[in-house]
Amino acid sequence: MTNRFALGLVLAPLVVLGACSQEAETSDDTLVIYSSRHYDSDYALYEAFTDATGVEVEVVEADGDLLIERVKADGDSNPPDVIITVDSGRLWKADQEGLFASTSSDILNQRVPASMRHPDGHWYGISSRARVLVYAKDRVQASELTGYESLADPKFGGRVCARSSGNIYNISLLSALIARWGEGRAQDWASKVAGNFARDPQGGDSDQIRALVAGECDLALVNHYYYARMALDTNEDVSNVEVYWPEADPGVHVNISGAGVAANARHPELAKKFIEFAVSDEAQKLFPELTSEYPAVPTVTYDNAVLDALGAFKADPLDGTTIGSRQEEAQRLFDRAGWP
Ligand SMILES: [Fe+2]
Numbered sequence: 298m299t300n301r302f303a304l305g306l307v308l309a310p311l312v313v314l315g316a317c318s319q320e321a322e323t324s325d326d327t328l329v330i331y332s333s334r335h336y337d338s339d340y341a342l343y344e345a346f347t348d349a350t351g352v353e354v355e356v357v358e359a360d361g362d363l364l365i366e367r368v369k370a371d372g373d374s375n376p377p378d379v380i381i382t383v384d385s386g387r388l389w390k391a392d393q394e395g396l397f398a399s400t401s402s403d404i405l406n407q408r409v410p411a412s413m414r415h416p417d418g419h420w421y422g423i424s425s426r427a428r429v430l431v432y433a434k435d436r437v438q439a440s441e442l443t444g445y446e447s448l449a450d451p452k453f454g455g456r457v458c459a460r461s462s463g464n465i466y467n468i469s470l471l472s473a474l475i476a477r478w479g480e481g482r483a484q485d486w487a488s489k490v491a492g493n494f495a496r497d498p499q500g501g502d503s504d505q506i507r508a509l510v511a512g513e514c515d516l517a518l519v520n521h522y523y524y525a526r527m528a529l530d531t532n533e534d535v536s537n538v539e540v541y542w543p544e545a546d547p548g549v550h551v552n553i554s555g556a557g558v559a560a561n562a563r564h565p566e567l568a569k570k571f572i573e574f575a576v577s578d579e580a581q582k583l584f585p586e587l588t589s590e591y592p593a594v595p596t597v598t599y600d601n602a603v604l605d606a607l608g609a610f611k612a613d614p615l616d617g618t619t620i621g622s623r624q625e626e627a628q629r630l631f632d633r634a635g636w637p
Contacts, residue, residue: 389621444545449489472623548613
């Protein structure tokens with residue numbers, strides 16, 4: 298056997314893992330996972346789970362918001378056991394749609410910090426990412442920066458790059474700022490940031506870093522792992538790019554990828570076992586080592602030179618449910634701010 302799994306199309310891929318799986322056939326005791334993640338860490342996680350338990354895993358992937366639609370559409374024919382998605386906003390949305398069951402687990406409650414899980418066990422964080430500032434070292438000094446506020450500083454007029462406001466990472470950041478600062482201050486911040494753009498928001502987070510490298514802007518807002526991946530990629534030159542931890546009030550915005558037992562899971566006990574496995578030391582190392590995310594379990598040690606170099610930071614411990622519940626308000630503020 299040379300290839301233990303193969304990834305298909307974005308909307309309807311079927312991945313079956315298991316020592317003997319040669320074809321995509323779901324048996325009665327196959328664990329069905331619906332995920333909006335598509336990272337090496339996750340494929341390694343599925344494989345490790347199968348190795349550890351002998352349970353085959355079928356994975357259905359759908360991007361972002363489409364995952365919820367996919368779960369609803371497939372609800373009767375092929376219901377998920379586990380639902381995995383990125384960002385508190387999407388976890389919250391999936392929960393509002395009633396897609397998660399309530400799970401109680403001493404292992405999960407002990408290993409996953411309270412701010413990284415749903416209060417009634419609807420979902421549990423498996424990894425996290427920090428929303429950081431990146432700057433061009435030859436044009437900006439770290440001493441000029443103060444936190445997310447810097448993006449709104451008049452001294453950076455015409456020098457800031459960010460992706461569009463419809464992106465969930467920006468919506469969740471603004472949701473957190475609304476919760477911490479209040480609507481007025483958050484609105485003022487968003488308006489001033491929009492006034493500082495070097496160009497209309499476009500592309501993903503990696504594109505903002507490339508724009509810094511190309512000299513199109515001097516300061517940008519991205520998730521840390523895009524920088525880490527580029528720094529680890531010999532085809533990218535980010536030697537003039539530095540990460541700044543926006544630790545000033547309210548602290549660095551940390552967002553969650555999470556997994557929950559599906560409401561109509563056929564194998565709820567197995568689903569819980571999978572999520573418990575995902576927060577084991579063995580599995581948690583995969584997120585920093587293969588995707589440069591942070592593990593959800595703070596005590597886990599791992600090998601990632603770029604993350605080591607970035608060092609520790611002061612996170613805003615705001616819980617994922619609060620971040621999730623402010624999404625609509627955040628989008629309204631962005632619209633009013635003129636942040637396209
Ligand atoms: Fe991402």
